[in-house]
Structure formats: C-alpha cells, structure tokens
Amino acid sequence: MTQDLTYFKNFGEQVEQRLNKLSQFEQPYPPRVKRQHTAAEAIKLFEVAEAKVTEESSESPVIEVEVAGRLVTMRVMGKSTFAHIEDGTGRIQIYARKNDLGNERYNELKKSIDLGDFIAVQGHLFRTRTGEISVHLVDFQLASKAIHPPPEKWHGLKDTEIRYRQRYLDLSVNPEVRDVFVKRSKIISATRQYLDERSFLEVETPTLQAIYGGALARPFTTHHNTLDMDLFLRISDELYLKRLIVGGFEKVYEICKDFRNEGISTKHNPEFTMMECYWAYADYQDMMRLTEEMIAYVAQTVNGTMIINYNGREIDLTPPWRRLNLAEGIKEHTGIDIFESYGDVDALWAACQAKSLKLSPQPSWGKLVDELLGEYLEPTIVNPTFIHTFPVDVSPLSKQSPDDPRMVERFEMFVAGMECGNAYSELNDPIIQRQRFLEQQAYGQADKEAHAMDDDYVLALMQGMPPTGGLGIGLDRIIMLLTDQKSIRDVILFPHMRPQA
C-alpha cells in the first residue's frame, strides 16, 4: 500500500489505530460477503424450531445461520467473547470461543475488529444462560472497516449540530430517530394511498419556473446558461396543477419540494414537502371534508389512532373538525369587527390601537386581518380547526363568496397553533383573475410578496376551468404532529445548515 494517509491521520489517535488495523487485512472492503439471514429472521428461525422441539423432545435445535451487520457492542472475556451485531432488522448477539476459532482467528476478532465495523458471521444458534438467542461463531469475515470510531454506546449522539450534519451517525445510534423517519415514509405512503384510492392522478410539474406563483412568498433564483435566462425554484405548484384541470384531468395531486427564500425556524425549512391536490366540481367545503378525512386516515394508518399527543397536549383528529369563520373568530378574541373598517387599513389599524393590540403595521387591510389571525387566533387553536372566509386582497387565486364579495371561499387548517394547510374554491374567471393580478402589482410597491402577473396562466383560464376545489398541505408539519417532534429539522433527514466553520 502506497496510499497517502496523512489526511486521515489528522483525525486523531483512534483513527490512526484503526488505520493500522486496516492495513492488516488483505480485503478490508470485500466486494461481497455471505449473508443468508437477517438478525430478525435468525431469531425467528430459532424461536419456531425451539417451539417444535419442546413439543417433541427436549433437545436444543441445531440451526446454522449466516448473518451480517455492524458491530455495536463487544465484551471480550479472555478466551471467549460476546458481541452484538446490528442490521436493518435489529440486533443479534454473537458468541466466539478461542477453542472454536483457533488462536489466529480469535485474536484477529479480538484485536483487529472494532466497534462500528461491519462483519459477516457463520455459526449455529443457541440460547445463552441468560436466555438470549445468539450465534455461536464458527467463522467470520470483515465486511467493511470503519476507520472512524462510533459515538458513545450509552448516551448516543446528542450534539444537535453533529446530528443534523452527520445524520447517518444520528440514525445509526439513535433508534428513535430512525423510527421518526420510518414513520415519515409511512405517512407519505398513506397520503398517496388515500388519494390514489379516490382516483386522484399523481403528476409531476416543473420545479424550475420562469414565473413563480401560487403562493405569496419570495423565491430562490437560478440561471439557465444556454437560454441565458433567470429561472425560479417553485414556491408552489398550484398554477401548473390547475392548468391540468383546464386540460381535463378532474383530480390531480403532486407531492413535491417547494422552495421559499425566507427565514429558517423550528417550523420553516427553505425547502419543504408540499402536497397539493385539485378536484374539479368540488369547492372549499368539499376540500374541508377531504382534508379532515385524509389526515384522520393517515393518523389511523400509521399510528393506529386518531388521537395524537403533541408537545404534551392531547389532540383529537377525529372528523368532523371545527369550522370557524375568520371574522367571527377575530371578533371573539379581540372584540374587533373587521367589516367596520373594510378595505381601510388605517381605520382597522386605529381600531386595533384603540384596543391596545400588539400588531406589526401591514401594507393592506387584508394583511392586517391576516396579522390579527396570526397573533390572536392561531395561538389559541389546539384541536384541528378550519378557519374560513378570507379577505380578497390576500387571496388572489380564490373565488369570492357569492354572498359577500369582500371575502373569498378559502380556509386555512390549524392544529396545535400551527398552520398546516390552505385551500379554496379556485378562481376560474380569467377576467377577474387578471384584475386580481393587477391589484397585486399595485400592492407590490409596498409588499415584496405580492403575486406576480402571470398572463400565461390567465391564457389557460381563458380556455375554461371547471369549478374546482384546491388544497395544499405542508406534509412536514403533519409529520411533526404525528411523530410528536417540536422542530421541522427533526422530520427532515438533511435540514438546511450553514457551511461549517
């Protein structure tokens, strides 16, 4: 070996010691090793055989197995050694004796195999004195050498920075973290299953968009070199999904990453997973029923119950969920009747000041109403609630309420003080839609998050879009609720981090 190991030796004493051991192996990273059983399979085999044997005779069953995994504990006791190896199905104990392996192999196991290494073992199953099913070793091979020592076996890995930056360590050593991500996968599967069973068509729409839209947020910008044009990473896929409704698909959905160039917090990651679905001939009321049924279904499927425990509070997801009119809710919690100052941000601001409400100034009446919602309504909500009927000016893509043109048929879904979804009866009138975009341009002077003009989308609406209900759900937040995690970083495998110092 003439490799330059200087880089690796800088990692310290323990890495250097492992490098020395590594050089003793002809094949520290063999192309393959024999593996016939997982840890769980081996244990099951023995339990089944044992049950048969005790019925028929009293002899212990003889079962040869070949298992492989990462060495996670090792107890060397002179001429015999106990250890545990771990694979994707769990742990199994191995037992090695000098008598069985011979001096050379036994010493190799003792001296050259380290915690963290992957090994393959062959032997027969037996039960130890303390009753643990174990593999009595006949032979073993190194499957892959770990030249960096693993984290501590008892306390695991706690340092949040290392846990997020080196998630593989977090996963390998903290089983409860593995559980969260297994459940995440099941939640997304269950969501798909729910929609697939109802004939929603899963589609894929562009991540790179020339005009960003479908939400009020700031985008990430990128550049296409050959076309020499700026493009945006999608902040939403809404406008593309609705083009598909125009095209005649009556139920579509997409589960994808959206990207928003905004603050990072325990509830916000710059890229996050969104589920959006659109349903022709449905309205926002139908979307409420769809939402509560879907979330309840997902909870029941992955947790076996519609009751969740989040942050120490019990929350019942059983439908139907509470419906709360936005204006009524604000009146109830602040005493302010938003309609008394309709459309007049200064008048509403004055009313709020008169009641000494703590609010930040907002560029428009609708935004101030939204601020009231965020400050005085949202934090009070524990059990799932649909807050519905929003101001027009913060809802440029929603259809107006027929009985009150100042408001739109829209709801947001809240659970545990957290906004988890947004839905409306889709605006399908191209003339009003273009007018709404123009109004957004006017707000845009004071508001960086105003919706951009999108004439190509208006062109789509000119072909006619049936009455349609649409829904967007922040899946990461649903996963937080169903796995009882307080930070979105704990449900995203590789959350965004600054470059290391």
Added chain:
RNA sequence: GAGCCGUUAGCUCAGUCGGUAGAGCAAUUGCCUUUUAAGCAAUGGGCCGUGGGUUCGAGCCCCACACGGCUCACCA
C-alpha cells in the same frame, strides 16, 4: 435581522475564587471461556470553537467573529 444560551478528549459531560486540564464510555496493554452499560489493573489521548484584549498568569474576565440551539421578528 434581534435577544438569550451553548461550543472542553472520538462520544456524553464536569471544571470551584483567574493559578500548569478531569470523569465515564471509547482506545492501548495485561488478566479473565455464558457476558450484555461485563469486571479488574495500568497506560495513552486536549488548538478548552476562532481571533484579539486585560492580567505576572485566562478553559474561566472583556471585545469581535464563526457555528449550533431556543425565543422573537420575517414567513403559510
């Protein structure tokens, strides 16, 4: 963007009043043939986040910066 807290051995953490750096696990060397946080004995291992400052002397006090966490702000 603001405030608060944190950063010490591979990991989990102590570190008193400012006086030459500690434990457990992990590692190395012995002993140990049914252990399971194995046990016993010995040993090695430190850019105390980085850079300045105060001081005879700084892990500790002061300033700046970096990274992380929480809260707030921003934000569906």
